[in-house]
Amino acid sequence: MIASNRRARHDYTILDTYEAGIALAGTEVKSLRLGRASLADAFAIVDGGEVWLHGLHIAEYAYGSWTNHAPRRTRKLLLHRKEIDKIAGRIADSGLTLVPMALYFANGYVKVELALAKGKRTWDKRQAIAKRDAERQMARGIGWQLKGRA
Template identity: 60%
Template sequence: MAREQGQKLVAQNRKARHDYHIEDTYEAGLALMGTEVKSLRQGRASLVDGFGEIDDHEVWLHGVHIPEYTQGTWTNHSARRKRKLLLNRSEIDRIERRINEKGFTLVPLSIYFKDGRAKVEIALAKGKKHYDKRHTLAARQADREKEQALGRHLKGMDR
């Protein structure tokens, strides 16, 4: 069987970019069971309640929902079990130092396959306040209006 090439996105956590200021991102491998991989290949996963935790110099992913594989038997996995993330020691130490600072958390942004291997993009993030979220939405709306006005001007429909 030929090896897979490229990237295939499985799940994305869009709300994380709305709720957090993203400081750094890391690509980590996932230690998965066989039925979890098959379920991910079907494109089934949810990162909504996911978060990362460092325990005894190991990084663990909690709250990520990978549903049970439908054709699985007694070897099926539990849907919300904690999963180990595979990172280099230097990356784990860097993340651990930053998490010990006040306000930082580890948030999964996306799960994807890269050259046939399951990967997760995790981010060091700080929570946004409610007024920060409103400011971000207002800035995005202003940029959109500016682009629309520029487009109308270039088309000659200025008014």
């Protein structure tokens, strides 16, 4: 795992996930091997039958020269045509968005986990937090009962 977008699970309801390759320059891969990436402001769009990743920050490689990459350049994502068409159709029909969830290495290649997501409203976020707290309280109570402290 290189980087993950933990905030996305709080802000969005995840409906479906896809694994995509990413077209990178050599110094970008070297920088990623050092773990120098951030998905905080990243998002993906379908444009002209291709999927593009915007806002992904990959820090410049410290030992690079004039061949270093731009940290926030737009990067092309590599998906099968059927997947791109399916994603484009769902985004156009129901107002969903593509959010990058994680950036990781798989068999030596850099992969991006994309999620088809729907934005949460404020009350949805509060409801999710309340549910998580209730589950935590129940687990704590069960633990106390098992230890004989109830």
